[in-house]
Amino acid sequence: MQLYTAANSNFGARVAIAVRAKGLALAEAPLPAGGLRSPAFLEINPLAKIPVLVLDGAMVLPESETILRYLEDRFPEPSLYPEGAAPRAATDRAGRIMDLYVMTPVIRLFPHLDPARRNAAVVADEVERWRAGLGVLAHFLRDPLPQAPAGASLADCMLAPSLHLCTRIAALLDLPGDPVADHSVLTAYYRQMARHPIVGPVLDALTETQAAKDVGHGLPSLASRHRHLAGMSLS
Numbered sequence: 212m213q214l215y216t217a218a219n220s221n222f223g224a225r226v227a228i229a230v231r232a233k234g235l236a237l238a239e240a241p242l243p244a245g246g247l248r249s250p251a252f253l254e255i256n257p258l259a260k261i262p263v264l265v266l267d268g269a270m271v272l273p274e275s276e277t278i279l280r281y282l283e284d285r286f287p288e289p290s291l292y293p294e295g296a297a298p299r300a301a302t303d304r305a306g307r308i309m310d311l312y313v314m315t316p317v318i319r320l321f322p323h324l325d326p327a328r329r330n331a332a333v334v335a336d337e338v339e340r341w342r343a344g345l346g347v348l349a350h351f352l353r354d355p356l357p358q359a360p361a362g363a364s365l366a367d368c369m370l371a372p373s374l375h376l377c378t379r380i381a382a383l384l385d386l387p388g389d390p391v392a393d394h395s396v397l398t399a400y401y402r403q404m405a406r407h408p409i410v411g412p413v414l415d416a417l418t419e420t421q422a423a424k425d426v427g428h429g430l431p432s433l434a435s436r437h438r439h440l441a442g443m444s445l446s
Contacts, residue, residue: 214240224417232368247261308347345397372413
């Protein structure tokens with residue numbers, strides 16, 4: 212198997228958490244010259260997105276959730292799912308709410324990150340949907356997520372990097388506040404994940420690689436924002 216990903220990818224971080232939790236060693240393939248829009252990569256994944264897992268039989272799996280579920284099926288021990296139908300359903304519920312009602316409007320905001328191309332009315336509408344989705348997620352996280360034998364659950368794989376991305380997008384859009392911070396239950400969850408022995412190092416690496424890339428492009432580092440959400444010292 213070969214994994215196409217990037218150290219600064221929040222969706223790639225989902226897979227990185229699962230790999231750490233299961234103790235796997237996945238070979239990472241370098242992106243072809245020209246990157247995601249190159250003809251060589253589009254032949255692999257016409258969606259022009261990462262992560263992408265290429266199986267030994269040459270089957271291609273795009274989309275982080277699909278990859279997570281494949282890894283769970285292919286390497287069931289230790290499991291990313293808790294035992295029991297209801298705990299498993301709670302795990303799936305959290306992941307689905309995150310992707311359908313939080314990440315969907317966030318991703319639609321990507322074209323508006325450039326101030327020169329930003330449509331204020333569209334941004335306002337999508338931010339409203341984003342905030343509503345976070346409210347729904349916070350509602351269902353009032354009860355802690357069930358623990359999984361792997362030490363991190365499939366929901367943890369999906370939620371922690373996504374909340375990290377929310378903070379990043381809020382900063383890039385110059386929003387007056389971080390929508391995640393509006394919900395104490397989400398802040399508490401993120402702070403727990405930031406100190407988690409499996410999840411925390413992935414979030415740290417994500418913060419550092421994104422900061423280095425931003426600075427390399429002449430942009431300010433957003434590391435302090437992530438550390439603030441994590442409740443860590445800003446010194």
